[in-house]
Amino acid sequence: MSGPIHIQPGETFTLNVGPQHPATHGVLRVKMEMDGEYIVKAETVLGYIHRMHELMGENRTYPQVLPNLSRLDYLGALGYTHGHVLAVERAAGIEVPERAEYIRAITVELNRVASHLFWFGAFVMDLGGFTPLMYAIEDREYILDMLEAVTGSRLTYCYYRFGGLYNDIDDEFVDRARAFIPRMRKSLKKYDALVTGNIIFRKRLDGIGPISAEMCRKYGATGPVARGAGIDFDVRKNEPYSVYPEFDFDVPVYDECDSLARYNVRMDEMEQSLRIIEQGLDKLPDGPIMPKKKPKLIKPPAGDYYQAVETARGSFGIRIVSDGTKNAYRFKLRSPTYSNMSLFDEACEGMMIMDALALMGSLDLVIPEIDR
Amino acid sequence: MIKDTVLQLIRELFPDPDPVVEEIVAEPAEGDEAEDAKKKPAKKKEKPRENGVIERDHAQYGYDIDVQLAPGELLATVVILDKAGFFLESVTGVDWIKEDQLEVVYDFSRYDFDTCRAVIRTRTPRAEPKVPTISKIFPGAGWHERETHDFFGIKFDGHPHLVPLLLPEDADFHPLLKDFKP
Amino acid sequence: MSLTILNVVIAVVIAIAFAALNAAYLVWAERRGAGRIQRRPGPNVNGPLGLLQPPADGLKLMTKQLVIPGGADKALFVVAPVLAMVPAIMSFVTIPFSENVVARSMNIGVLMIFAFASLGGMAILFAGWGSRNKYGVMAAVRAVSQNISYEIPMLITVITIVMMTGTMNLKELVAGQSGGIWNWNLLPSLSSPLMPVAFLIFFVCTLAETNRAPFDLGEAESELVAGFHTEYGSMGFGLFFMGEYANIVIGASLITILFLGGWGCPLGLFPSVWWFLLKIYLLIFSFIWIRWTFPRTTIYGLLNLSWKILIPISLFNLLLTAGLLKVF
Numbered sequence A: 001m002s003g004p005i006h007i008q009p010g011e012t013f014t015l016n017v018g019p020q021h022p023a024t025h026g027v028l029r030v031k032m033e034m035d036g037e038y039i040v041k042a043e044t045v046l047g048y049i050h051r052m053h054e055l056m057g058e059n060r061t062y063p064q065v066l067p068n069l070s071r072l073d074y075l076g077a078l079g080y081t082h083g084h085v086l087a088v089e090r091a092a093g094i095e096v097p098e099r100a101e102y103i104r105a106i107t108v109e110l111n112r113v114a115s116h117l118f119w120f121g122a123f124v125m126d127l128g129g130f131t132p133l134m135y136a137i138e139d140r141e142y143i144l145d146m147l148e149a150v151t152g153s154r155l156t157y158c159y160y161r162f163g164g165l166y167n168d169i170d171d172e173f174v175d176r177a178r179a180f181i182p183r184m185r186k187s188l189k190k191y192d193a194l195v196t197g198n199i200i201f202r203k204r205l206d207g208i209g210p211i212s213a214e215m216c217r218k219y220g221a222t223g224p225v226a227r228g229a230g231i232d233f234d235v236r237k238n239e240p241y242s243v244y245p246e247f248d249f250d251v252p253v254y255d256e257c258d259s260l261a262r263y264n265v266r267m268d269e270m271e272q273s274l275r276i277i278e279q280g281l282d283k284l285p286d287g288p289i290m291p292k293k294k295p296k297l298i299k300p301p302a303g304d305y306y307q308a309v310e311t312a313r314g315s316f317g318i319r320i321v322s323d324g325t326k327n328a329y330r331f332k333l334r335s336p337t338y339s340n341m342s343l344f345d346e347a348c349e350g351m352m353i354m355d356a357l358a359l360m361g362s363l364d365l366v367i368p369e370i371d372r
Numbered sequence B: 001m002i003k004d005t006v007l008q009l010i011r012e013l014f015p016d017p018d019p020v021v022e023e024i025v026a027e028p029a030e031g032d033e034a035e036d037a038k039k040k041p042a043k044k045k046e047k048p049r050e051n052g053v054i055e056r057d058h059a060q061y062g063y064d065i066d067v068q069l070a071p072g073e074l075l076a077t078v079v080i081l082d083k084a085g086f087f088l089e090s091v092t093g094v095d096w097i098k099e100d101q102l103e104v105v106y107d108f109s110r111y112d113f114d115t116c117r118a119v120i121r122t123r124t125p126r127a128e129p130k131v132p133t134i135s136k137i138f139p140g141a142g143w144h145e146r147e148t149h150d151f152f153g154i155k156f157d158g159h160p161h162l163v164p165l166l167l168p169e170d171a172d173f174h175p176l177l178k179d180f181k182p
Numbered sequence C: 001m002s003l004t005i006l007n008v009v010i011a012v013v014i015a016i017a018f019a020a021l022n023a024a025y026l027v028w029a030e031r032r033g034a035g036r037i038q039r040r041p042g043p044n045v046n047g048p049l050g051l052l053q054p055p056a057d058g059l060k061l062m063t064k065q066l067v068i069p070g071g072a073d074k075a076l077f078v079v080a081p082v083l084a085m086v087p088a089i090m091s092f093v094t095i096p097f098s099e100n101v102v103a104r105s106m107n108i109g110v111l112m113i114f115a116f117a118s119l120g121g122m123a124i125l126f127a128g129w130g131s132r133n134k135y136g137v138m139a140a141v142r143a144v145s146q147n148i149s150y151e152i153p154m155l156i157t158v159i160t161i162v163m164m165t166g167t168m169n170l171k172e173l174v175a176g177q178s179g180g181i182w183n184w185n186l187l188p189s190l191s192s193p194l195m196p197v198a199f200l201i202f203f204v205c206t207l208a209e210t211n212r213a214p215f216d217l218g219e220a221e222s223e224l225v226a227g228f229h230t231e232y233g234s235m236g237f238g239l240f241f242m243g244e245y246a247n248i249v250i251g252a253s254l255i256t257i258l259f260l261g262g263w264g265c266p267l268g269l270f271p272s273v274w275w276f277l278l279k280i281y282l283l284i285f286s287f288i289w290i291r292w293t294f295p296r297t298t299i300y301g302l303l304n305l306s307w308k309i310l311i312p313i314s315l316f317n318l319l320l321t322a323g324l325l326k327v328f
Helices: A053-059 A062-069 A077-092 A098-126 A131-151 A171-196 A199-205 A213-219 A259-283 A336-342 A353-362 A367-371 B002-013 B017-026 B031-039 B071-083 B141-152 C002-037 C053-063 C074-092 C109-130 C134-165 C170-175 C195-209 C234-259 C273-291 C299-327
Strands: A013-017 A029-035 A038-045 A303-311 A314-322 A328-334 B052-055 B065-069 B086-096 B101-110 B118-125 B130-132 B155-157
Touching: A013 A353, A013 C134, A029 A353, A038 A353, A053 A062, A053 A328, A062 A077, A062 A328, A077 A098, A077 A303, A077 A314, A098 A131, A098 A171, A098 A259, A098 A353, A131 A171, A171 A199, A171 A259, A199 A259, A199 A353, A199 C299, A213 A336, A213 B086, A259 A353, A303 B101, A314 A336, A314 B086, A314 B101, A328 A336, A328 B086, A336 A367, A336 B086, A336 B141, B002 B052, B002 B065, B002 B071, B065 B071, B071 B118, B071 B130, B086 B141, B101 B141, B118 B130, B141 B155, C002 C053, C002 C074, C002 C234, C002 C273, C053 C234, C074 C109, C074 C234, C109 C134, C109 C170, C109 C234, C134 C170, C134 C195, C134 C299, C170 C234, C195 C234, C195 C299, C234 C273
Parallel strands: B065 B118, B130 B155
Antiparallel strands: A013 A029, A029 A038, A303 A314, A314 A328, B052 B065, B086 B101, B101 B118
16 A cells, blocks of 8 residues: 555655654654655654754763753653763773662663653554543653652653662652552553554554664664564663663564554563563662762773663663763764664655654654754 | 674784784875874873774673774775674764874674674874765664764765754854864 | 525524534533543633633634735635535535424435535635645645545435435435334334444444544644644634534434434434434534544545445445335
8 A cells, every 4th residue: 555656757746744743743854755645755854953962971071961861862861861870880980789770770661661651642643543642641640750759850850870879769659669560550451452452553553664674774773663673682681781680571572563563562561661660679679879989070981981771762872982081072872763763764765644654653753862 | 602703704804903003004095094093192092092903891891892994994894794784873973183083983783682782993084084984884874974974074975965964954063073162 | 485585594593503503512522522531621711611611712713813825825715614614504404403493394405415515525625725735735635535435435325215215305304214213214124124334334424524533634633734724723713613513513413314213202202302412412422432532544544445345335235225125
């Protein structure tokens, strides 16, 4: 139905999807060469919300950059700050107490569930169903309230510190997190009944928007996009960091390469995150949340350090080139959606606009994170 | 282990870590840059970083293979990584202003459990920064190279569409250069 | 003679008032219903239960400036919203709300309603084309192809019923179903055993004809921004909105008249206008319910559904009924 089509030159028109379009979820612009409903060629235009975080990373000292990282991705901010603190800890050789690592893992996974929930709602809204968004937000609100109580903010967290955390969690947080797990499992069943089984929903996604494993490799796609193409890649498993080796969880992989596979991956990932939270709460050790010995001024030895973490959107990499001073010499952020989005131009060629926008939704875009 | 295979293949381009530098210096095409790399002291290390392959401790640095080579060697090395099934994580630059050089850094990684992160670096003079594009091999590099061009002004030879991506369309400044004044 | 004209004028005024009131309060009902479905309150600030929200919205829309885009075709741009509203109102003239509450009972009532309904497609085409907006044009093309494809199965189903009852007068159609639920066209009869299927087809076609979700491709907001009314503001938009709800009322009335026994009580007692209203509002509620539950279909999925499924089935039903009418 949405196979490639042959058209005569001069029969196309240019459609500017964005920078303010409901389906782009932010200020993203796609210049589409259209033949009726079909896309002949697409070119993505970025940079509408570019803030040059990398230069800020060079101009500020390491602790001063901490809040910047959560401004990248406002939905799954903790995963990004986690990557940053891990990178600096690796460079400066700071030890992290075990309790702090467990709390980091628990909060990151909670944030991942929140991010996937919002994606779920927004994605179904892209397909024209408005109601699931409201249901998803209700569950997400529970997580945000929980995180607000310990981190002090709802979206742009600055919770992790080099070596530990800003604030220890209390019993109330543990109780609420424990109560959240069965509640979320029940909600997931509800979403399955309301959305996943819906025939219109399946028809719009099944076999639509193919992204093959080879294409993922050539464009460097990671996260649910790669896992929906049958690639068993999750930084938490492939390059274990923090305390993830202690947890027993699976990486959902689907081989169908279509939008439905990417949807299924994310829905299954929520369940796996719940498993991690459950185990984390069970194993949570006592102890300090900041190391006893910590340098007053963070000055990593000269060198080039890289740290990758699995965020809600894929593999987030951070490169710190240090020259031994209190500022980074080079501060590179490798954002997962940047790579995931770069394959959109090729993937949507020959598709109908509504299928292409469903494909765009299945990539889980957060524009500030692409533009940085 | 894929790491050993790749290391061996790359080393075939540079028969031995130590003589490599000599050989490249001897080659007229890449002579200049290798000379530059030797002449100027790299800031992050005591002695200047020479072209060649270094195995890194993953726990300390976060990657396994660290290759520095001349721009002319780049494509051959990237093809090796492509054939070995690596994917491109990112392309970026570093401005070594004291050495009057720009470094382009390519990050590669793998999808399978044979974990191996490879970093390829190449240096180019600041006055006329130019490296060949790898977007023919990895189309995903297209955006990363455009971004690097935005931030550092590095020309990627053969890039099909080297226009500003993140900066405004008419941007004529390169903010990540160390001598950039806003 | 003058009395007849007066009658017609009064009827039209009442029809306009009914349509406008329905349009305004169906928006309120839709928003409250959506709120209930989505576990949020919906509009509840203006007046008790938010009942003053529709007049407030109407006032706001009426006081806003009607902006005509620079490149637009002025005549089409202005005519389109009127064209969306007027046929919808005209259709009310012939709808029998009960035995006596009918403005003008015509022996070609069914035909007239469908003739007016077809004009609605033209309004969308004019709006999309006249506003010279690429999204608008795409939406207009979509909406017209959708309207045409869904009119066919709808009309075939109506022909089946007309064949069975032998009349095109809406009043007589209802009279033929009087006496209780077992006489309704909804249920299978000897001469037409596939009537429930025909009802489903007609119901789906009504959803599509009124551009309701999941068939609201003309204004698919996630891909075409707002579709054919992207460029409309103020009362131009308001008229499209009212037209849509007026069409919904007509669609629900038609289903009630053709299949659900019009103003008759399910048990055959006390036929009155209240039964008619109850039935159409139940149907409208189901429209709202469907809209807030289902995602949108694709344009090819929509056309495939009509041409590959609905039209063959309704044609088969027509032939079957014709054959069985000869037998019994």
